[in-house]
Amino acid sequence: MVFLWSILVLVLLVVGLAVLLTVAESVLVNYGICVIDVNAGEKSLEVEGGQSLLSGLIESKIFIPSACGGQGTCGFCKIKVLGGGGPILPTETPYISRGERRDGVRLACQVKIREDINVKIPEDLLNVKLFNATVKSTTPMTSNIKEIRFSLIEPAEIFSRPGQYVQIQAPSPDGPVFRAYSISSAVYETDEVELVVRLIPGGIGSTYLHNLEVGDPVEFTGPYGEFIFDEDPETELICVGGGAGMAPMKNIIKSMYREQPDRTCWLFFGCRAKEDVFYLEMYEELAKQHPNFHVIYGLSEPQPEDDWEGETGFIHLSLDKLIEADGGKRQAFLCGPPPMIDAVTRVLQAKGLADEDIFYDEF
Ligand SMILES: Cc1cc2nc3c(=O)[nH]c(=O)nc-3n(C[C@H](O)[C@H](O)[C@H](O)COP(=O)(O)OP(=O)(O)OC[C@H]3O[C@@H](n4cnc5c(N)ncnc54)[C@H](O)[C@@H]3O)c2cc1C
Ligand code: FES
Structure with a gap:
């Protein structure tokens, strides 16, 4: 019994200390302005230190995929950090293979900006944009699947490849969340984006999308996705x-x-x-x-x-x-x-x- 109590006290002490350190760091430590160098000088971004690399990049209009909204649970936000990212964290290791680790791949949502940082981001991701759109139509397909079509406002056109997806920003009591949805409209329909969404009971993103009405404003980023369609007509x-x-x-x-x-x-x-x-x-x-x-x-x-x-x-x-x-x-x-x-x-x-x-x- 005494042994169990000792373990409990020890665990509480460690957790308490970790919380204290996090609070102290956020209140007392000021990292000032740090520079994110993208692709060896292609872009140089000045951001407030102390935030995650993912937030710093989004603030600078570089939209990295982040299906879990930075919780460290989707593994989508991988980018190469070539300097200044600190050691890899236990929260990242389940998503990073040994080979990726050797190449400097990290989860952008878990890396904290504490100093100047060098990253390598694929050109495709540098072209991802934030879109403002309005709902053009919503059509029930089955009892739990809806087709939802958006008219693009700004930018007015999207240029994507077959099989790519967008990330919708959905409101939630804890702030906006991001969810990935494949583009179902054809790539030549550049002024519209259509989605086919299955309602997940209690799901934040799918409930938000199913409740949208014609004319409602929406925001999303995209296009994302690495599927490369084989253009060879013989395939x-x-x-x-x-x-x-x-x-x-x-x-x-x-x-x-x-x-x-x-x-x-x-x-x-x-x-x-x-x-x-x-x-x-x-x-x-x-x-x-x-x-x-x-x-x-x-x-x-x-x-x-x-x-x-x-x-x-x-x-x-x-x-x-x-x-x-x-x-x-x-x-x-x-x-x-x-x-x-x-x-x-x-x-x-x-x-x-x-x-x-x-x-x-x-x-
Ligand atoms: C690349 C990509 C493309 C996608 N494209 C589409 C698409 O075209 N259409 C589409 O409908 N969805 C698509 N999804 C899934 C979508 O991103 C969301 O995960 C899904 O809509 C659930 O989000 P939510 O916010 O409604 O639920 P959440 O709030 O995330 O989850 C609520 C609860 O439901 C559970 N849950 C989450 N997902 C599922 C599921 N699939 N089945 C059962 N339970 C679940 C969770 O564990 C949680 O308990 C795609 C996902 C990815 C990664
Ligand atoms: S955003 Fe999901 S793991 Fe980083």
């Missing part, structure tokens, strides 16, 4: 999705067929029952114009009233049945819940696709 494209995972597929397929009308593409989309099916008619119409476009929707739990004549069972089984083994050059893009991604990846590997040709977004 067969295999898209596999479920639920809100439809968003990037719609963007990729519509953008691609505008430029390459004869390209072979498969869309496999998994739903539970017919009430979860959406965009099917739109894709069937597209398939009439592009004979090499194959649309397969599958229901895992078809209901008697569904009167469904299409595929049934999990979507990876339909993929296994319909995609040939050892076909030509192929690229796959998967988007949906983790179990679906795992099952589909195993099928694609067995069909001869190399890991570097299989891309996925899990959500």
